[in-house]
């Protein structure tokens with residue numbers, strides 16, 4: 233939704249076809265055991281040489297000049313679900329090309345440093361001293377952790393059911409797409425051959441040595457290493473007290489590594505909170521907070537506070553979690569403070585809770601599941617304010633200088649679905665994989681999301697570790713992710729360039745993902761950082777399905793709209809689309825011709841307003857149903873153009889007439905809005921129309937025109953502008969500063 237899909241652009245199609253050709257050529261060798269594998273030494277030399285060249289390139293090229301990275305997703309394959317003890321060891325020389333070696337595993341040792349391209353890469357050997365390149369995908373983000381720490385020289389790993397393939401450079405290598413297919417092996421593991429045995433110095437270390445090394449790793453902010461060190465210390469025979477101290481130390485390292493499930497488990501607070509020491513309660517509270525389990529977090533922190541009433545951090549944390557609970561329960565947010573936070577650079581992942589209004593997920597006929605109201609809501613009501621499950625801010629400069637939290641923009645090519653997008657989706661997939669890998673308690677909610685025809689494995693855990701299927705994550709991201717601006721407000725205040733029309737930031741919001749598409753939508757989404765807000769754009773009765781746009785409709789070509797929805801695998805059957813489908817081709821053709829004439833008239837150096845109005849009326853007459861039933865979206869932009877023209881010319885009578893007609897074409901039904909109306913009917917929006925962009929502007933122009941013609945209607949027009957603002961921007965605390973004050977002070981506020 234709102235992502236930059238380049239699948240139909242020529243340049244990218246050529247790239248896709250080239251990749252497909254390479255894949256086909258590689259497939260021709262499927263099942264072969266290559267005779268021309270490089271020697272270990274040649275592989276190492278080549279790898280080191282490449283590293284050196286890459287380093288020089290990085291030193292000598294400005295970040296902005298570097299090429300946009302591409303990520304190619306291979307045809308999907310399932311993760312290994314076999315317990316390790318059921319797999320048989322195999323060796324490099326027995327590997328067959330383009331084959332997933334089901335039932336087998338490889339034991340490998342890294343013999344080089346590792347490098348990060350789109351994957352973490354290193355040269356690995358097996359115990360027979362054969363070597364090959366290993367490519368690990370979906371590993372930690374480089375901002376969190378250097379590549380060299382993910383796979384260090386001499387690290388020993390097992391690759392379950394390895395996938396041996398021809399790589400982009402024609403060499404042979406292993407590709408690991410599923411993080412759960414890689415198992416790290418301790419040097420003292422009985423499977424490790426004698427020649428790779430641990431160093432004597434490591435064997436001599438005591439539990440205390442490992443504990444001290446863990447503490448040092450924490451100080452050096454090498455939290456992944458601290459976890460390893462404390463884990464090794466815990467393998468020694470230890471007293472209950474020592475065990476608890478080590479686990480609490482490890483809980484801290486886990487927290488820093490964003491492994492909140494494991495941190496929580498190490499505190500043992502969920503099983504015996506009453507006996508837990510302060511440090512355990514503090515760390516458990518932190519883990520629960522990060523997992524969004526605010527109510528449990530409050531319970532733990534209350535216990536901590538009761539035990540240590542003078543503990544300042546406990547008091548502060550308790551206050552913080554109570555704020556989250558307030559947001560979660562009431563949907564009341566301090567938007568002024570949030571907007572202030574947003575103005576900080578770098579953009580933040582906001583510290584706020586999710587509010588779910590009166591909605592429930594239910595079956596939607598012909599659409600799978602959908603989100604339905606559980607009670608009636610009014611136009612402008614907040615339905616959802618959802619914190620992203622995962623979110624990637626685009627780094628416009630491409631150099632990570634803007635913010636540590638930013639992601640580089642890259643091209644994501646899915647060879648299997650032929651879909652190509654530009655943005656941060658590639659990073660988003662990695663982010664989701666890592667979040668789930670580190671916190672398996674989050675798996676069920678995410679994996680429940682729509683994944684089309686993809687058939688995942690039905691095993692969730694093996695050997696005590698979660699199974700994470702990268703291709704399932706990719707499918708879910710592809711069908712459920714939202715492209716988004718940094719904030720909808722920022723979009724209102726800037727002139728959007730052609731390139732910026734496509735949002736490069738993106739995220740996954742689980743609840744919002746249940747909302748199906750309709751061009752005739754009844755809710756609209758907006759963004760404030762990584763919060764997605766959904767507001768009702770009209771009065772919605774109870775038990776009604778909520779819908780918004782996946783692609784913004786413009787009432788133009790019906791087939792083109794359906795083509796844009798193709799990725800999601802459905803045809804829209806809203807009243808607008810059904811009407812277009814049923815309208816005779818001859819009428820559609822006439823409408824198209826008139827629309828072409830109208831565009832020419834609108835683009836003329838001097839606007840012939842009479843002609844434009846005539847053409848609008850002629851297009852209007854090609855519709856069978858009134859716009860209150862089937863909105864005539866194609867007329868919105870021309871009306872807007874006329875409203876602006878008449879506002880500039882200070883013709884309030886015309887502004888009112890055209891603004892009301894414009895709103896009418898979107899499906900609005902408004903009573904008592906004509907200044908000349910002497911019937912005494914009070915102003916009322918009987919029906920809200922489709923909430924297209926610039927509806928706020930139309931209301932503001934109306935307000936300005938009423939100032940001269942019907943001052944008593946000004947306030948009503950301003951209220952409508954404010955409500956439309958809330959629907960489109962997400963809040964109305966900035967309305968006054970953005971538009972309201974200007975609207976009152978100037979006759980024509982939007983022209984300045």
Ligand SMILES: C[S@@+](CC[C@H](N)C(=O)[O-])C[C@H]1O[C@@H](n2cnc3c(N)ncnc32)[C@H](O)[C@@H]1O
Nearest residue numbers: 599600601682711712745746747748749800802
């Ligand atoms: C983001 S999910 C929406 C929730 C989904 N219906 C579910 O069951 O989880 C997108 C998918 O919903 C379905 N969908 C959305 N809008 C639809 C519509 N108007 N008609 C039919 N299917 C629709 C399509 O299968 C689409 O790929």
